Amino acid sequence: MPAQILDGRRIAQDVRDDLRRQAEAAAHRLGRPVGLAVVRVGADPASLVYSASVARTSDVMGIATTSITLDADVAPDGLRACILALNADDAVDGILPQLPLPPHLPQRIVAETIDPRKDVDGISLRSAGNLFLRFPSFVPSTPAAVLEILDRSHIPLRGRHAVVVGASNVVGKPLAFMLLHRDATVTVCHVYTRDLAQWTLQADVLAVAAGRPGLITAQMVKPGAAVVDVGITVRHDGTLIGDVDFDSVVQVAGALTPVPGGVGQLTNLMLLKQTLAASTRSLSSGTPVS
Ligand code: NAD
Numbered sequence: 001m002p003a004q005i006l007d008g009r010r011i012a013q014d015v016r017d018d019l020r021r022q023a024e025a026a027a028h029r030l031g032r033p034v035g036l037a038v039v040r041v042g043a044d045p046a047s048l049v050y051s052a053s054v055a056r057t058s059d060v061m062g063i064a065t066t067s068i069t070l071d072a073d074v075a076p077d078g079l080r081a082c083i084l085a086l087n088a089d090d091a092v093d094g095i096l097p098q099l100p101l102p103p104h105l106p107q108r109i110v111a112e113t114i115d116p117r118k119d120v121d122g123i124s125l126r127s128a129g130n131l132f133l134r135f136p137s138f139v140p141s142t143p144a145a146v147l148e149i150l151d152r153s154h155i156p157l158r159g160r161h162a163v164v165v166g167a168s169n170v171v172g173k174p175l176a177f178m179l180l181h182r183d184a185t186v187t188v189c190h191v192y193t194r195d196l197a198q199w200t201l202q203a204d205v206l207a208v209a210a211g212r213p214g215l216i217t218a219q220m221v222k223p224g225a226a227v228v229d230v231g232i233t234v235r236h237d238g239t240l241i242g243d244v245d246f247d248s249v250v251q252v253a254g255a256l257t258p259v260p261g262g263v264g265q266l267t268n269l270m271l272l273k274q275t276l277a278a279s280t281r282s283l284s285s286g287t288p289v290s
Helices: 008-030 045-061 076-088 107-113 125-133 141-152 172-180 196-200 264-278
Strands: 035-041 064-070 094-097 161-165 185-189 205-208 226-229
Touching (some): 008 045, 008 264, 035 045, 035 076, 064 076, 076 094, 125 172, 141 226, 141 264, 161 172, 172 205, 185 196
Parallel strands (some): 035 094, 161 205, 205 226
């Protein structure tokens, strides 16, 4: 029997409805709209597309987005000053510095400067440490989207073997910790993993974030497994393709996210969910936000 399709668009609709209600309540409480500042350095086309999509989704929610574009050659101190100003701005609840930064700007500047209470994409040193230690924390939006899809689809994690393919700071590594904290047994694979299939075949839950179209084929998937495809590659014709060979894997898996229409639908929403949580400024008092 073909896999159940985990429809990101449908799940996103439910999440959007929940968040819209929360945004209204937060605006009422604050006496102003919840505020998100997006900081871009230079005019990288992918960043432009992403921030435009964040702004569109925020608009629907009634969250006020401010976009700040710094010159591509801004000095480290200029970027630091921008983040410090946003840290001090009471109308800004969340700050999203768009990564990657140009090569002359170490990511550490952002990771060290951003106020952890406004770090709604979980990139600060404090957030990374909180996640590692299983303290309440903001987390990167993409792994949060993976968990949201699994939870809303009632896919059990406790005691299951979760295999994560990809070990980046923004997806694979935080996802591995989030799955571990949900009591899964976690294996992390990466580009130097030998015989990838021997690991993926053991997965009850397989999450793939490698950026390699077609990496995961049906022969690499345990029958009945839940497969979440995080990968997004833009083809020459502008269409999107994931890391999982959908047509073959759908015949073997128990559940599968499509690309497009899967994880990508939830990523922005997780950012806004965390922005709403940030508007309570209660992270330090222990409100779990992931
Ligand atoms: P990255 O390039 O930073 O990391 C890729 C990871 O995959 C690395 O750890 C690497 O070791 C591993 N990898 C590469 N080739 C591999 C192989 N053949 N076998 C096993 N592991 C391999 O990428 P990233 O930023 O983590 O993004 C990964 C993918 O997820 C990309 O396609 C990206 O576009 C996509 N993405 C999607 C969303 C979304 O909202 N759906 C958000 C962020 C990233």
